[in-house]
Amino acid sequence: xxxxxxxxxxxxxxxxxxxxxVRGGVVKAVDGVSFDLSRGKTVCVVGESGSGKSVTARSxxxxxxxxxxxxxxxxVFNRTNGTSVDLASLNPRGREIRSVRGAEIAMIFxxxxxxxxxxxxxxxxxxxxxxxxxxxxxxxxxxxAIELLRAVEIPNPERAIERYTFEYSGGMxxxxxxxxxxxxxxxxxxxDEPTTALDVTTQAEILDLMxxxxxxxxxxxxxxxxxxxxxxxxxxxxxxxxxGKVVERGxxxxxxxxxxxxxxxxxxxxxxxxxxxxxxxxxxxPVSAEEPPLLDVRGxxxxxxxRKGFFRKVxxxxxxxxxxxxxxRAGETLGIVGESGSGKxxxxxxxxxxxxxxxxxxxxxxxxxxxxxVASLEKxxxxxxxxxxRMIFQDPFASLNPRMTVGQIIGEPLLVNGIAEGSELHxxxxxxxxxxxxxxxxxxxxxxxFSGGQRQRIGIARALAxxxxxxxxxxxxxxxxxxxxxxxxxxxxxxxxxxKLAYVFVSHDISVIRYICDRVAVMxxxxxxxxxxxxxxxxDPVHGYTKALLSAVPRPDPRERRIHARHRYVx
Amino acid sequence: MLGFIxxxxxxMVPSLFAVSFLAFVLIxxxxxxxxxxxxxxxxxxxxxxxxxxxxxxxxxxxxxxxFIVQYFKWIVGIVTRGDFGLSFEWQQPxxxxxxxxxxxxxxxxxxxxxxxxxxxxxIGVYSAVRQYSIGDYFFTFLGFLGLAIPSFLLALVLMYVxxxxxGADVGGLFSPEYQTAPWSWGKVQxxxxxxxxxxxxxATNGTASLIRxxxxxxxxxxxxxxxxxxxxxxxxxxxxxxxxxxxxxxxxFISTIGWLLPNLISGALIVAVVLSLPIAGPLLLQSLMxxxxxxxxxxxxxxxxxxxxxxxxxDILLALVDPRIRFD
Numbered sequence: 001x002x003x004x005x006x007x008x009x010x011x012x013x014x015x016x017x018x019x020x021x022v023r024g025g026v027v028k029a030v031d032g033v034s035f036d037l038s039r040g041k042t043v044c045v046v047g048e049s050g051s052g053k054s055v056t057a058r059s060x061x062x063x064x065x066x067x068x069x070x071x072x073x074x075x076v077f078n079r080t081n082g083t084s085v086d087l088a089s090l091n092p093r094g095r096e097i098r099s100v101r102g103a104e105i106a107m108i109f110x111x112x113x114x115x116x117x118x119x120x121x122x123x124x125x126x127x128x129x130x131x132x133x134x135x136x137x138x139x140x141x142x143x144x145a146i147e148l149l150r151a152v153e154i155p156n157p158e159r160a161i162e163r164y165t166f167e168y169s170g171g172m173x174x175x176x177x178x179x180x181x182x183x184x185x186x187x188x189x190x191x192d193e194p195t196t197a198l199d200v201t202t203q204a205e206i207l208d209l210m211x212x213x214x215x216x217x218x219x220x221x222x223x224x225x226x227x228x229x230x231x232x233x234x235x236x237x238x239x240x241x242x243x244g245k246v247v248e249r250g251x252x253x254x255x256x257x258x259x260x261x262x263x264x265x266x267x268x269x270x271x272x273x274x275x276x277x278x279x280x281x282x283x284x285x286p287v288s289a290e291e292p293p294l295l296d297v298r299g300x301x302x303x304x305x306x307r308k309g310f311f312r313k314v315x316x317x318x319x320x321x322x323x324x325x326x327x328x329r330a331g332e333t334l335g336i337v338g339e340s341g342s343g344k345x346x347x348x349x350x351x352x353x354x355x356x357x358x359x360x361x362x363x364x365x366x367x368x369x370x371x372x373x374v375a376s377l378e379k380x381x382x383x384x385x386x387x388x389x390r391m392i393f394q395d396p397f398a399s400l401n402p403r404m405t406v407g408q409i410i411g412e413p414l415l416v417n418g419i420a421e422g423s424e425l426h427x428x429x430x431x432x433x434x435x436x437x438x439x440x441x442x443x444x445x446x447x448x449x450f451s452g453g454q455r456q457r458i459g460i461a462r463a464l465a466x467x468x469x470x471x472x473x474x475x476x477x478x479x480x481x482x483x484x485x486x487x488x489x490x491x492x493x494x495x496x497x498x499x500k501l502a503y504v505f506v507s508h509d510i511s512v513i514r515y516i517c518d519r520v521a522v523m524x525x526x527x528x529x530x531x532x533x534x535x536x537x538x539x540d541p542v543h544g545y546t547k548a549l550l551s552a553v554p555r556p557d558p559r560e561r562r563i564h565a566r567h568r569y570v571x
Numbered sequence: 572m573l574g575f576i577x578x579x580x581x582x583m584v585p586s587l588f589a590v591s592f593l594a595f596v597l598i599x600x601x602x603x604x605x606x607x608x609x610x611x612x613x614x615x616x617x618x619x620x621x622x623x624x625x626x627x628x629x630x631x632x633x634x635x636x637x638f639i640v641q642y643f644k645w646i647v648g649i650v651t652r653g654d655f656g657l658s659f660e661w662q663q664p665x666x667x668x669x670x671x672x673x674x675x676x677x678x679x680x681x682x683x684x685x686x687x688x689x690x691x692x693x694i695g696v697y698s699a700v701r702q703y704s705i706g707d708y709f710f711t712f713l714g715f716l717g718l719a720i721p722s723f724l725l726a727l728v729l730m731y732v733x734x735x736x737x738g739a740d741v742g743g744l745f746s747p748e749y750q751t752a753p754w755s756w757g758k759v760q761x762x763x764x765x766x767x768x769x770x771x772x773x774a775t776n777g778t779a780s781l782i783r784x785x786x787x788x789x790x791x792x793x794x795x796x797x798x799x800x801x802x803x804x805x806x807x808x809x810x811x812x813x814x815x816x817x818x819x820x821x822x823x824f825i826s827t828i829g830w831l832l833p834n835l836i837s838g839a840l841i842v843a844v845v846l847s848l849p850i851a852g853p854l855l856l857q858s859l860m861x862x863x864x865x866x867x868x869x870x871x872x873x874x875x876x877x878x879x880x881x882x883x884x885x886d887i888l889l890a891l892v893d894p895r896i897r898f899d
Contacts, residue, residue, distance in 0.1 A: 101803055128814075
């Protein structure tokens with residue numbers, strides 16, 4: 001143990017290597033990483049999925065999941081009292097590292113639902129840290145837990161400590177998680193994508209809260225994220241990681257305005273690209289408002305009954321979609337934007353009548369000019385309509401059957417509709433694969449052989465198989481890294497030009513909406529609160545909720561920090 | 572919670588009626604009745620029973636009445652007087668016959684259950700935490716062995732071992748001198764001495780399967796994010812294991828209570844016959860073979876009731892252990 005001098009970084013990581021021995025080799029998840037954390041400063045670690053940022057964070061506390069282990073390097077922790085210790089050299093199960101975890105260095109995680117125990121009360125999980133590290137009695141710990149919950153702005157903390165995780169909303173859970181992490185006044189807080197699973201307005205609240213608490217306590221914060229907007233908003237310093245290595249590190253200003261490394265430049269380029277409308281879209285003629293609509297939705301309602309009591313009587317309804325009117329024309333993209341629970345996904349599903357709408361009309365113009373109401377169509381006609389209206393799903397992993405080859409997946413709609421079989425089917429699948437930028441020879445492979453971006457292309461190829469006229473894309477790019485996201489959107493726009501497709505693009509991501517959509521409908525609690533031209537809605541919103549939503553989106557520019565001064569919408 | 576229990580209890584009433592009716596139908600399903608079997612037995616020893624005598628017997632037992640009337644009489648007797656009818660074969664009230672057997676069954680099965688849990692629980696947790704270690708392979712091997720060996724074979728082997736190596740008196744639950752004696756301290760002691768053979772045999776199978784269940788559940792839970800959270804708090808590995816993943820993985824253990832209760836009667840049948848244990852199984856078998864309608868009916872009804880009670884009990888316990896179910 002050596003003595004620390006003032007002005008030293010609180011944690012300095014040098015040449016860290018964390019490896020995962022797997023069958024047939026070693027995965028070098030962290031491969032020679034060095035950087036420092038300082039008191040009162042926020043260091044953001046950014047990188048795309050698989051870059052090793054989470055494993056780096058876990059290496060600090062020695063909680064890497066087996067079979068991973070720290071192979072080499074040092075993580076020197078310089079305490080305020082002058083002592084220091086190399087965390088990398090401690091036994092991961094030993095007493096010494098355990099007394100650091102949660103007490104001096106605390107960590108919060110991405111998924112607040114699964115990161116908290118489902119069967120223990122929030123209070124129990126907070127007091128546990130207090131009794132463990134500070135030796136408090138149960139009564140003292142409870143009083144302190146209430147205080148902590150109050151500090152993270154949870155209303156009614158006396159009652160909140162008796163609650164279970166599933167009784168909290170997403171934002172509340174993350175607040176409770178923060179309260180738990182701060183319980184022992186740690187000197188370092190490691191946050192692993194703490195806002196990724198949250199809505200933008202909730203994210204803004206959590207970021208605000210973390211900033212305030214950091215300032216009050218002078219903690220060092222290591223913040224892991226893949227969102228450049230969040231980085232610009234909160235970072236003092238940035239560490240960019242790629243494939244287990246640090247490719248660039250420096251002050252936030254330098255990273256955003258004078259990036260040196262080509263990877264950083266590419267990453268930022270993709271982010272900034274999504275800050276403006278797409279080039280492809282700018283180059284084409286706007287769709288005339290006079291043109292008859294392809295899809296004309298009038299007064300659409302989707303109410304789900306709430307049943308209660310002994311006889312399961314219907315006591316109320318969840319108004320998931322409540323009196324929505326939207327219009328989509330051929331060759332244009334309508335964005336539906338909203339936060340979780342706004343009813344945007346339900347609306348998307350109602351359009352194809354996955355759900356039976358409670359009321360309203362979905363008027364769809366067939367190629368011959370006749371108009372059908374999808375909401376009340378008979379089975380046979382509905383099937384015909386559905387051939388022309390397809391869907392692309394959010395999760396590229398869950399939406400492809402792992403036991404079918406890619407060729408079978410893409411060919412299935414052609415086969416079940418009796419359109420093609422045998423060699424003709426084979427040829428059409430090959431053509432579809434080519435169209436979405438995949439090698440036609442890959443048709444015999446299974447989905448697991450493909451990356452997330454490639455899988456989403458397979459999903460698009462499947463949707464295109466029946467030559468549709470309308471595609472409902474439900475958060476189609478949300479699960480993808482930002483570099484793939486722009487590619488995917490460009491592909492969709494190209495296809496739109498070639499095939500005169502109409503898209504209904506459901507998303508919570510404003511930048512994606514701005515990039516790809518011609519017009520936008522903003523949904524809030526089942527209602528469309530604002531519709532209009534994408535430019536106009538994104539730059540000059542009229543409705544209070546839209547203003548709040550847009551101003552909560554962090555911009556990827558550290559000179560334009562604005563979350564704290566955001567517009568708040570109270571209804 | 573109270574509302575939930577009351578609701579479930581109320582639902583049990585119609586279910587019980589439906590089940591009792593079905594039980595009665597089932598008992599009546601085989602061709603013939605007790606009298607037919609009785610005549611057949613007599614005929615085997617060259618005694619001929621003429622038609623009038625047979626009809627007389629049927630009238631005496633009430634077997635000549637329509638099915639629905641018989642059911643009605645039976646169920647009214649049970650509900651109003653706790654009278655399960657008369658066993659034809661034993662010429663005794665059914666209720667007298669079954670209660671002592673049921674009590675002994677309870678002793679055997681609950682000791683089996685305790686032993687199963689006491690073994691399966693720690694071994695299951697160990698196998699999961701030290702997955703693919705030598706210990707895990709060892710217990711996995713033992714587990715599959717336990718699953719694969721039929722319990723009656725194990726019973727025969729254990730009986731042989733007990734007699735030859737330990738000179739123990741096996742078979743039954745009591746030594747001859749205590750068999751008919753009233754309950755005393757000595758008799759209890761005698762019971763305990765006899766109990767271990769059937770308990771070991773019966774527990775082997777259950778333990779083997781429960782280890783597998785517990786291991787699989789633990790493996791599911793061990794890598795959940797909330798376990799990492801707990802580790803990041805600085806809890807010791809042992810404490811966090813017990814508090815978080817074990818707590819969640821225990822749910823299926825509780826569910827087993829639901830199907831263990833009906834097993835009280837029918838589960839240990841073969842072993843009970845081999846070891847001639849005075850528990851419910853062999854009596855049920857005998858009553859079914861001789862078409863001793865009311866005795867068999869009482870057992871089937873009891874089994875169904877225990878299934879319902881067991882399910883309710885495990886549901887209530889689950890709700891107590893898992894708040895997610897409680898608030899649903």
